[in-house]
Amino acid sequence: MTDASVSIILRSFNEAWALRDTLPALRAQNYRDWELIVIDSGSTDGSVELIRAAQPAQFVRIASEEYNPSRVMNRGMQLARHDLAIFLNADATPIDEHWLRPLVDALRSPRTAAAFSRQVPRPDCRAVFAHDYERCFGPQRESAQWDHFFSMVGSGIRRDVWEQRGFLEEMQYSEDEEYTRWCRAAGYGVVYCPDSVVMHSHNYTPRQAFKRAFGEAWACMAMRSGRAADGARLRGFALGWLRDVQRDFAYCARERRLRECPHAARIRWAQRAGRLAGTRAGRAVHEEDFFHEHRNRRPEHRVVSALQHPA
Numbered sequence: 001m002t003d004a005s006v007s008i009i010l011r012s013f014n015e016a017w018a019l020r021d022t023l024p025a026l027r028a029q030n031y032r033d034w035e036l037i038v039i040d041s042g043s044t045d046g047s048v049e050l051i052r053a054a055q056p057a058q059f060v061r062i063a064s065e066e067y068n069p070s071r072v073m074n075r076g077m078q079l080a081r082h083d084l085a086i087f088l089n090a091d092a093t094p095i096d097e098h099w100l101r102p103l104v105d106a107l108r109s110p111r112t113a114a115a116f117s118r119q120v121p122r123p124d125c126r127a128v129f130a131h132d133y134e135r136c137f138g139p140q141r142e143s144a145q146w147d148h149f150f151s152m153v154g155s156g157i158r159r160d161v162w163e164q165r166g167f168l169e170e171m172q173y174s175e176d177e178e179y180t181r182w183c184r185a186a187g188y189g190v191v192y193c194p195d196s197v198v199m200h201s202h203n204y205t206p207r208q209a210f211k212r213a214f215g216e217a218w219a220c221m222a223m224r225s226g227r228a229a230d231g232a233r234l235r236g237f238a239l240g241w242l243r244d245v246q247r248d249f250a251y252c253a254r255e256r257r258l259r260e261c262p263h264a265a266r267i268r269w270a271q272r273a274g275r276l277a278g279t280r281a282g283r284a285v286h287e288e289d290f291f292h293e294h295r296n297r298r299p300e301h302r303v304v305s306a307l308q309h310p311a
Helices: 016-027 047-053 069-079 100-107 127-137 175-185 206-223 234-254 258-288
Strands: 006-012 034-040 058-061 084-089 112-120 154-158 189-199
Touching: 006 016, 006 069, 006 100, 016 047, 034 047, 034 069, 047 058, 058 069, 069 084, 069 175, 084 100, 100 112, 100 154, 100 189, 112 127, 112 175, 127 234, 127 258, 175 189, 175 206, 206 258, 234 258
Parallel strands: 006 034, 006 084, 034 058, 112 189
Antiparallel strands: 084 154, 112 154
16 A cells, blocks of 8 residues: 655744654654644744754744644644644654554544554653553553543644644644544544554643643533533542542552652642632633634634744
């Protein structure tokens, strides 16, 4: 079977430290028929020079304050020349030359709208976050039993599905989950590719963990997925936090990282607090159901502002 041509859309912002590994890892792929499109959100750390040296087919620079994940992904799709698009964050480094092919193979089926890679944490990843990656992407991943799970960090989509209805630019968080939920509701498949692996992780501070949990809970209220409502009452908050601490303790004991348990407990408290606050804020905002007014817009109706960004 002839290899399909694909467009790799790379998003970057001050990640020169990772690009030094990510860009060579792309060049080392055993799948050769691809173009590289890079959208950088105002990097000042040497990322721009590294990207230019890689000679991408398209290189777009926007100001950091203009960044919106959905808008950037829609822009990347507009720039892409091919029918299959692969998304990769600059700080998500393919671990070997086999990362790209499983994603492309999964997307060959016209009934598959999206596919996503396995993620493994970096060596410096704190235990609480490494535990989350195991739950989401490990061999016995809990996410397989969840209502829905997807990550855009290393992933791919089909243009013909995106053209029906692209990424919602009203969303600042969970835009990938919202899009793939729509794909599934429309009858398309969303495929996990465990043989396509990237190294990717973040060590969030408690404040950052709160902010992210708040945004994701707010987005869940927008999607009416119901997941964000977990722990919306104070009793549920406390019990949920205790369950988190218990699971993290078991993980840290198994991995011989017990000294990280206090840090894990602080992060889980921040996450639960953020989820509670985001759920309440999202419920208030979405009582008038404004979000659903935008749900079925076609991509060209939402990306006009993206076309105005400076190249």
